[in-house]
Amino acid sequence: MAPLRREATTVVLSGPETTTRDESDDRRPRATAPEGPADRVPTPPERRPRWPRRLLAALRHDWPATVLAALAGLALVPAFPPYDIWPASLLAVAALSLLTRGRSARRGGWLGFALGFPFFLGLLSWLRVIGWDATVGLAVIEALFLVPMGAGLAATARMRAWPLWAACLWVAQEWARDRVPFGGFPWGRLAFANTSTPFTPLAALGGAPLVTFAVAFTGALLAWAGLRLWHLHRAGLLAGRAALPALGGAGLAVAVGASGYAVPVPTGANDTVSVAIVQGNVQQAGMDFLGRPMMILNNHVDATLQLADDVAAGRVERPDLVLWPENASDLDPYRRPEAYAAIDRAARTVGVPILVGALVDHPTEEGYVENQGIVWDPETGPGDSYTKQHPVPFGEYVPFRDQLSVLISRLERVPRDFWPGERSGVLDVGPARLGDVICFEVAYDGIVRDTVNEGARALVVQTNNATYGNTGQPEQQLAMSQLRAVEHGRAVVTVATSGISAVVRPDGSIEQRTEEFTQDVLSTELPLRDGRTVADRVGAAPEWALAFGGLLAWAWTGLGPRLARRGAAAQAGPESGGEDGAGERKE
Known part of the structure; x- marks a missing residue:
């Protein structure tokens, strides 16, 4: 007689939420038939909480x-x-x-x-x-x-x-x-x-x-x-x-x-040039600093004419050149005769070239404007120029304008996009070969370095910080000029519409500076240098090496253990396989 086999049982304690009232009163264990393949209900995978909950x-x-x-x-x-x-x-x-x-x-x-x-x-x-x-x-x-x-x-x-x-x-x-x-x-x-x-x-x-x-x-x-x-x-x-x-x-x-x-910081000058820095000032701070047309331009013309009077009276020596800031001319001097005449008058009166910051309509691209530094000769008028290479997104041009303007009406305050320049700002201004850098470009390593490597003997940062006056932004930008002076061994002149204008020596120290929202003229004997620093020669190589060194170290934290495990597994595999093979031969 075959031995009796006890079927497997499943104990179920039913509760009131899943049974009838009579069944819920019976709390005794009940046997259920074993589940067949057709009776099994697949268990859904456990859902991970969504990222807000995890956060x-x-x-x-x-x-x-x-x-x-x-x-x-x-x-x-x-x-x-x-x-x-x-x-x-x-x-x-x-x-x-x-x-x-x-x-x-x-x-x-x-x-x-x-x-x-x-x-x-x-x-x-x-x-x-x-x-x-x-x-x-x-x-x-x-x-x-x-x-x-x-x-x-x-x-x-x-x-x-x-x-x-x-x-x-x-x-x-x-x-x-x-x-x-x-x-x-x-x-x-x-x-x-x-x-x-x-x-x-x-x-x-x-x-x-x-x-x-x-x-x-x-x-x-x-x-x-x-x-x-x-x-x-x-x-x-x-x-x-x-x-x-x-x-x-x-x-x-x-x-x-x-x-x-x-680290030795090269500061010795190969030559010098006499420079006057004109800060004409603006009507008001903020987004509407321009005021009425010609106002900012007239401010810089008036300050330059006063400089010419001081030279004529013997109160100051005549400079070799004059520097004006970004947006010193709020009108295109090539298309607006009144702007051309005002700048030309200032240059002829002071008798030396002026580096003029102006907004100029693009000659071939309709609807675009260029942010330029123009060399204005007292005899021949406008000559060589530099166009800003790195316009500020959402400040000087609007990416995806057609799509974003529908959502952000404030973008209408940037009516035209700035067109980027394609070459560095090395300009001959009178007797000096200067490197022009416009506003925020001073923050970008490559733009400043290329300007020096292409022959600039001193740097000029034309800027307009009137929008952000008395907010700390002008001080932050001036600090970048100090670092660039040391990095490239060049004197740096920051010339601003409303401040802060300053003269930075090649060792990074500030020789002179203006106050914000004042009309002022600084005069200095600017050192000119020809030598290049190690940073100029090696370029971006240290940055790339350090950055990729950090990224490779991070990658190794995940890759290194994996390679170690694979190596250990590969080493253990032949050893275990050899033992199995030996056992089979013995059998």
Whole structure:
């Protein structure tokens, strides 16, 4: 007789929500028939919560770190002009390095954004003249570049020499932000917070990227040393040899910070030229600074005529040339006879060439305008000119105008798009071979470097900051001129419609400057130089090397372990296969 087999049973405790009232009263276990293939209902895959829920969950988990990152971003703002508390840049780098350490790449990216958004919101607050929506929008876009950087910091924090890779990732972030979108927006680089600091002379070797690298490396080294000392303190090992590596890291940070003092900054002049800088002033600050037609032009003509009177009376010496700012002529002098006559009168009266900033209708492209610097000779009139190569998106031209104008009516305030120039701004103005750079172009490494490499003996930054007067923006732009002076070993003259106009020596020091919203004329003996710095010769190579070094280190954090596992598996495979084969032969 075959043994009895007990069928498998499933115990079900039915509840009131799934049974009738009578069935729910019976709480005894009941046997059910085994399920067949046709009776099985596939279990739907578990859904992951959507990204807003995941983000909120991460915020709840990491809110202290988020708050600290935001505070670090706010603390980074006063590192820049007009405050110039540059050590804050070191502290912000150190804070983000510590906050991202030990976290996932995703949370590291979030902390990067948490630092970046309040930082750019504060730094770019001068955009409030246009609208706080524009300020917030640009701050968000710029802060998004810190998301991959934060992720990279979290990933590379597990590697040896992670302060080095952290500094490279800061350079990589700025490398990307300087180029995209629409040609990039370099505001807020660590180098621009260190234009009169011990790090500044490094610009003569590797430009702004090397300054950023040194600042970030120093901050990350301080973070490493502080973290090491904290762990030793908690373990009660702070005294003795155990603290030597941490102290060595701090010493290395000091050495990197002081390395700029060992860099020679070339300042010797091959020649000089006498220059007068005319700041004609505007009617009012803000978006409507132009006032009525010819007003700004007449302001600059009047100031130049007064200079000519001072020369005739012997109060000042006659300059070799005169510099006017961007938009000094608010009318096209080639098409408006009254503008032509006014400029020509000023040049003939003062008796020397004038570099005139003017808006000029494009000769062949209907509806476009060019932002130019024009050499105006007192005898022959307008001659050579430079056209701004990098118009400002949404300020001087509107990308996707047809689509965006329907949504943003404010874009109508940019009625015509600026046409970009195609060559550098090397101009012969009287006896001097000058490099013209217009307004925000001073922030872009390549534009300034190409101008110097093509023969400019001094640099002129024609600018119009009347829209952003008394907001801190003119000070931020002037700091960039200071860095460019050291980077290229050139004197830099910033000439503005309403200020700040200034003369910057080749060592980055400010010789003279004007106040904002005043009419003024500065006179100086400008040094002219022919030699090139190391930064001029090596170009963008240090930036690309440092940026890709950081990106490769980040990539290795994911690729390295995979290759190690594959190697281990490949090594284990033949060994296990050999044992199996031996067993088969024995059988």
